[in-house]
Amino acid sequence: MASRSRHLISAGEGLQRQLHLAILGLVVVVPYAAVGAAVWFLWNRWFSWGDLILLVATYIPIAAGVTVGLHRYFTHRSFETTRAVRLILAVLALLALEGTITQWVANHLWHHAHADTDDDLHSPIHGLWHAHVGWMFQNRQADPQAFGITRALLADRDIQRLDRRFGLIALISIAGVGPIGYLYGGWSGVASAILLGGVIRFFLVHHFTWSINSLCHAIGDRPYRSNDSSTDLWPLAWPTLGEAFHRTHHAFPWSARQGTAWWNDPSYAIIRLLAAGRLAWNIRLPTAAQYAAKREPGRQG
Numbered sequence: 001m002a003s004r005s006r007h008l009i010s011a012g013e014g015l016q017r018q019l020h021l022a023i024l025g026l027v028v029v030v031p032y033a034a035v036g037a038a039v040w041f042l043w044n045r046w047f048s049w050g051d052l053i054l055l056v057a058t059y060i061p062i063a064a065g066v067t068v069g070l071h072r073y074f075t076h077r078s079f080e081t082t083r084a085v086r087l088i089l090a091v092l093a094l095l096a097l098e099g100t101i102t103q104w105v106a107n108h109l110w111h112h113a114h115a116d117t118d119d120d121l122h123s124p125i126h127g128l129w130h131a132h133v134g135w136m137f138q139n140r141q142a143d144p145q146a147f148g149i150t151r152a153l154l155a156d157r158d159i160q161r162l163d164r165r166f167g168l169i170a171l172i173s174i175a176g177v178g179p180i181g182y183l184y185g186g187w188s189g190v191a192s193a194i195l196l197g198g199v200i201r202f203f204l205v206h207h208f209t210w211s212i213n214s215l216c217h218a219i220g221d222r223p224y225r226s227n228d229s230s231t232d233l234w235p236l237a238w239p240t241l242g243e244a245f246h247r248t249h250h251a252f253p254w255s256a257r258q259g260t261a262w263w264n265d266p267s268y269a270i271i272r273l274l275a276a277g278r279l280a281w282n283i284r285l286p287t288a289a290q291y292a293a294k295r296e297p298g299r300q301g
């Protein structure tokens, strides 16, 4: 492995850095205020069923953009798919507002290469808050030039075209639900749809995915051998669409399945559905012998 300085880059300097911090501050802080506003709303008048359906109907595909798209497809290449599905996964991933596809993949590959060391961008050795969100305020990112997978993304015109439109897609992610709210609730529906189906959905997707970096490197079960602190934390299985089986993931990072079954790993269920429609193939899964070889002594398969 080459030196750290070659592969960690600055997140920007001067005005660019200030702008980055201001936007990040807004992205992290505004959703907390929105949760407060939602509680106030809830006390004064219930959200409509339309708002709740909108929340779930946007949460699942956008969270899957992160788990199936960014993580299992773009980073770990655990299955192959068509160009159309690849583009849909890319757009859904950008709607989650977790940065550009190329940078997300670089940071995550870096995490697997340096888990639990000082070089790990969200290392749990610096505390849970740092691992959860604090790391994003530091002026360092993994260099996309450091990995073959991200160099391929940099050369991919589809992906770079989408990454450059990150700001526009961010705006659609929040405001796009407003017109849907108008259809079922008029102008107050616009407000409650943006609050619940936009900002709070965005808050939930962020905190559940961030909890993989924090809680799933601190609390939980360790059924497989892996050279780091990662854990399987089953109560988070559904809201993280199966990604909370993070110990299993660190043991078998290339596997399309992280949970123990399709029902506790919704991301894997989505990949199986794609496969049933002939939209996913070459799905990589550990064999029984590979699971057995890494299982901790005394654990059942």
Ligand SMILES: [Zn+2]
Pocket (backbone or CB within 6 Å): 111, 115, 212, 213, 217, 230, 246, 250
């Ligand atoms: Zn991890």
Ligand SMILES: [Zn+2]
Pocket (backbone or CB within 6 Å): 071, 075, 076, 108, 112, 249, 253
């Ligand atoms: Zn991973």
